[in-house]
Amino acid sequence: MPLVILAIESSCDDTSAAVCVDGVMLSNVIANQSIHEAYGGVVPELASRVHQQNIVPAVQQALINAKVSKNAVDAVAFTRGPGLLGSLLVGVSFAKAFALAKNIPIIEVNHMQAHVLAHFIGDRKPSFPFLCLTVSGGHTQVVMVKDYFDMEVVGQTLDDAAGEAMDKTSKILGLPYPGGPLIDKHARLGNPDAYKFPEPQIPNFDFSFSGLKTSILYFIRDNVALNSNFIAENLNDICASVEKRIVTILLNKLKKAADFYGIKDIALAGGVSANTGLRQGLQQMGDKNGWNCFIPEMQYCTDNAAMIAIVGYHKYLKGEFAKQNIAPLARMPF
The missing domain is CATH 3.30.420.40 (ATPase, nucleotide binding domain)
Structure with a gap:
């Protein structure tokens, strides 16, 4: 059976969802937030509110683009940190709820490690x-x-x-x-x-x-x-x-x-x-x-769920799963 990873990234102001099957990226949806343009920078409270609006449509579109049913997902990988606490909380909460409803494991991912391991998406590594x-x-x-x-x-x-x-x-x-x-x-x-x-x-x-x-x-x-x-x-x-x-x-x-x-x-x-x-x-x-x-x-390059998905894939192979009581970390040790 193919190994299907749904990934969530919400560390700052981009809401992203991706689907990876057997280490191959099938979708990578990124929803940007234009609301911060008026303030000249990211406003954390506004970012978390817009994440709440974007996360369900982003996940749904990622599954549609990948042509994968939500029932086929084997695990949910998510960014635990570092990042804005309110933004992270939206992604972590969604990942936990989705996994709990489907009785599947969750996988925590360090955002900075994911940037590095993004190089393992695709053929040239x-x-x-x-x-x-x-x-x-x-x-x-x-x-x-x-x-x-x-x-x-x-x-x-x-x-x-x-x-x-x-x-x-x-x-x-x-x-x-x-x-x-x-x-x-x-x-x-x-x-x-x-x-x-x-x-x-x-x-x-x-x-x-x-x-x-x-x-x-x-x-x-x-x-x-x-x-x-x-x-x-x-x-x-x-x-x-x-x-x-x-x-x-x-x-x-x-x-x-x-x-x-x-x-x-x-x-x-x-x-x-x-x-x-x-x-x-x-x-x-x-x-x-x-x-x-x-x-x-x-x-x-920028914040995206595909990099979270590839980390989730390799962690799944190692059996490294998180517990349901896990909380986001604004500052997460590398």
Whole structure:
């Protein structure tokens, strides 16, 4: 009999459901939330309320797209954390209720591990051990992946995440939410060498972006004081220069780790892995250093249930099931 996993992802503001059969992804439905655009960022209470509206239609559509009956589901995998507690609670509660009604097991999934294991969706997969640069709005990590569930964070941000630096820059520039894709869009049209921003000198494989954010803020403030139209006249070049510095910070640390461990299989994951400059930069660095680079499809970069499903599949094979009294964790150990 085929092994059918229904997966739920609700860690932030995207409600997602996916269906995986014998490790093959048959559907991946993502419902976005436009309500946060008016506030310039995710409002946790609003996010949890919209998750309640979206989760049943998302699950229903995922089952329809996969052409799978709800009665055929063998287990429900769900994001336990990390994430927004109210948002997580919606997904966890639905998963528990669905499984209880069908008398099937539930499988808890670490959101960050799922980003890494998204590389095992599809045919081309990295070989163990490999290094994964995991970059999002809340996390920036270099992860040594020794096996499916044997991972070690060998480098991480000491303060802010790379994605947050992009989001903060977009706010400073007056761009609408979400700003990350707009930074990417304008950067494609600009000169990445127009302006120079500092690279933090942080030891080992760790990162820091708080100083860079401050540098960008003062740069914009001082130039706008001299020319009120500075942003409008130089938007593309500013975005390109900021993006270049963030990408070089990330890739320089990744190369340092790859050289230290002598690893050639290098992967990229997380929401910021959708950034064009980072994707191109990794491929160029990989070509120069003889790396086998693994860059996820766009649909598996941002928060999605397919990555939860593939983790659920491998956990099911190991018999790792959760108890019905399990609770979500806003901060979940890697």
